[in-house]
Amino acid sequence: MTTTSPARTPAPRGRPRDPALEDRVFRAAIELFGRKGWAGFTIDGVARAAGVGKASLYLRWESKQQLLFDALAARASVDVSIDTGDIRSDLRHLGSQLLNMFWADGGVTYMRLVVEGAVHEEFAEHRDRLTHPTMLAARQIVRRATARGELPAGTSPALVLDAILGATMVHVAVTPAELRDVAREQSDKYLDQLVDLVLAGVRGTAG
Amino acid sequence: MTTTSPARTPAPRGRPRDPALEDRVFRAAIELFGRKGWAGFTIDGVARAAGVGKASLYLRWESKQQLLFDALAARASVDVSIDTGDIRSDLRHLGSQLLNMFWADGGVTYMRLVVEGAVHEEFAEHRDRLTHPTMLAARQIVRRATARGELPAGTSPALVLDAILGATMVHVAVTPAELRDVAREQSDKYLDQLVDLVLAGVRGTAG
Structure with a gap:
């Protein structure tokens, strides 16, 4: 069975992927989006909620939009x-x-x-x-x-x-x-x- | 025919009602809520969008919640x-x-x-x-x-x-x-x- 795999960031920028970190960031992103919607969604907010440095998120995702849709694509399929x-x-x-x-x-x-x-x-x-x-x-x-x-x-x-x-x-x-x-x-x-x-x-x- | 009339602010505070102003404020409130959701909804934002002084809104509504639900009750019935x-x-x-x-x-x-x-x-x-x-x-x-x-x-x-x-x-x-x-x-x-x-x-x- 195939699942939907909408376009994800093609090549991670900056540093190699850490699946555990990514999972924590994606969870935090979706939770924040669900609670506040797009108007309250920020990379800083995701970093705080996930308990990770915001620098590492900015290294990997160039926009909050890209971060959110990577998170959604990974979880809501x-x-x-x-x-x-x-x-x-x-x-x-x-x-x-x-x-x-x-x-x-x-x-x-x-x-x-x-x-x-x-x-x-x-x-x-x-x-x-x-x-x-x-x-x-x-x-x-x-x-x-x-x-x-x-x-x-x-x-x-x-x-x-x-x-x-x-x-x-x-x-x-x-x-x-x-x-x-x-x-x-x-x-x-x-x-x-x-x-x-x-x-x-x-x-x-x-x- | 009766229409739904969910609880509105019982007695307007501060100053007598101005229907034209109220209409403009309610429109602006619903439009702002639709665009930004609750996280982006503020009395100041409604005042700006409606082109009215925010003081007059604070006189009339004691919370942004009360303002929004008055607007919804008046229009979405x-x-x-x-x-x-x-x-x-x-x-x-x-x-x-x-x-x-x-x-x-x-x-x-x-x-x-x-x-x-x-x-x-x-x-x-x-x-x-x-x-x-x-x-x-x-x-x-x-x-x-x-x-x-x-x-x-x-x-x-x-x-x-x-x-x-x-x-x-x-x-x-x-x-x-x-x-x-x-x-x-x-x-x-x-x-x-x-x-x-x-x-x-x-x-x-x-x-």
């Missing part, structure tokens, strides 16, 4: 090679990955990414490199199912993705913090209901 | 008294209001509200006062339709709301800026497809 031969199973796989990603942080990182991409043009391009593989994968899942005759011709891949991505995101975001553990344990049940609804919906509105 | 007697029409009304709200600014204000509420506890309470009326309305729409026999017993109001709120939000957020005008003109068609999918889905998975 979705397996986009889903192809089980069965539409229900494919959509369950996709929804399950999205839901797990959202539960991990209350959906905050992904929603911030979408919001900042809508507001800052220089952000949109990076965002697309992270989110497009998932959208293309969803499109392919629907197209293959249509070709196999599992879904009616003319099924809109965009509508199917909007419903699954949107519902899982809202589901996580509106669950109060104190109920998250309980809701998270019922993720399988939620996905069953959601995927069943989408499939019955698509089939029921054909023609 | 959804008519929650929807009750046409027909589930399809009720959901179309609800979805149409959400979609219009999202198109107005690319969904940015609402998504920021959800994200900041997930991150900052002091924010969650205010957010709930703005978003709960919509959620309660959606729940009532589904319950009444179930009572009328339009929807199968046991239909999950939460799943219906997740699908409609989530899909409309994602639909707007992933539409590139240059395609927004075209997509917005096709809102009715999108809502038809979405509401049909949800209704067929709910009916097709009954029992």
Whole structure:
């Protein structure tokens, strides 16, 4: 299985990579971005939160944007090679990955990414490199199912993705913090209901 | 028809209200919040953007939080008294209001509200006062339709709301800026497809 690997800094500058340090820096970067968004994201802030000297970060990343997107690319990837031969199973796989990603942080990182991409043009391009593989994968899942005759011709891949991505995101975001553990344990049940609804919906509105 | 009117500052402090000034301040507040989020939101920043003296804002609002939520309450309200007697029409009304709200600014204000509420506890309470009326309305729409026999017993109001709120939000957020005008003109068609999918889905998975 391949995973998405959006463009990362091609050659680390300055000094050889230290995976443990990189991991700490990436964690701190994503946490800071989730908490404060782009307006509160600085290389200095990441250095402080990660407990590393800021000089070493400036040596390695030439902009805060590059640092953030390296961090996101390394951690927020979705397996986009889903192809089980069965539409229900494919959509369950996709929804399950999205839901797990959202539960991990209350959906905050992904929603911030979408919001900042809508507001800052220089952000949109990076965002697309992270989110497009998932959208293309969803499109392919629907197209293959249509070709196999599992879904009616003319099924809109965009509508199917909007419903699954949107519902899982809202589901996580509106669950109060104190109920998250309980809701998270019922993720399988939620996905069953959601995927069943989408499939019955698509089939029921054909023609 | 009543509209949501979440708690506003009960008695304006300092000086009598000037509606034109208030309107300018509220616009500036929402625009700044949309662009920078909570981390970049300050009373000084709102004063600058609105072109008013910051002293007059400090006289009227005791915190940046109170200013922001007064602005949101005044502008982001959804008519929650929807009750046409027909589930399809009720959901179309609800979805149409959400979609219009999202198109107005690319969904940015609402998504920021959800994200900041997930991150900052002091924010969650205010957010709930703005978003709960919509959620309660959606729940009532589904319950009444179930009572009328339009929807199968046991239909999950939460799943219906997740699908409609989530899909409309994602639909707007992933539409590139240059395609927004075209997509917005096709809102009715999108809502038809979405509401049909949800209704067929709910009916097709009954029992």
